[in-house]
């Protein structure tokens with residue numbers, strides 16, 4: 034891939050291991066691209082596919098997708114950094130996402146986040162997602178999850194939880210085996 038004219042991808046993605054796309058995944062991706070009139074329109078679907086397979090989008094993945102779709106890496110990185118559903122780092126087996134937008138902030142989101150962090154030995158004041166040493170949990174603040182009337186709300190992987198009290202938070206964690 035010729036990246037000589039490419040704009041750089043931000044440093045936060047530099048420390049991540051390479052990845053290898055299997056032959057079967059490659060044919061799946063090639064087939065996926067044929068569904069779109071322009072290659073670049075397949076960007077989001079490719080990102081979903083890569084994240085589903087690898088768990089996150091590494092710098093190498095950004096460059097690989099860009100090359101595949103004849104884009105600059107920065108065009109793909111913009112999507113990764115804009116959409117909160119894409120992870121730029123490996124996340125734990127259980128990804129706890131706590132909404133911190135206004136209704137949830139007023140409803141106790143910060144206390145809920147602190148509760149998870151204190152139970153899991155994480156720093157509630159650190160910036161960005163944090164993962165436990167055993168890789169079991171990642172705790173992260175996210176923006177509005179579109180259920181402002183039932184604050185505070187959160188997601189544990191794909192499961193949505195409303196009105197999450199500390200006791201309910203413990204129950205949710207307890208179900209994470």
Ligand code: FES
Pocket residue numbers: 132133134135136137138176177178179180181182184186
């Ligand atoms: S503010 Fe939390 S769901 Fe909207």
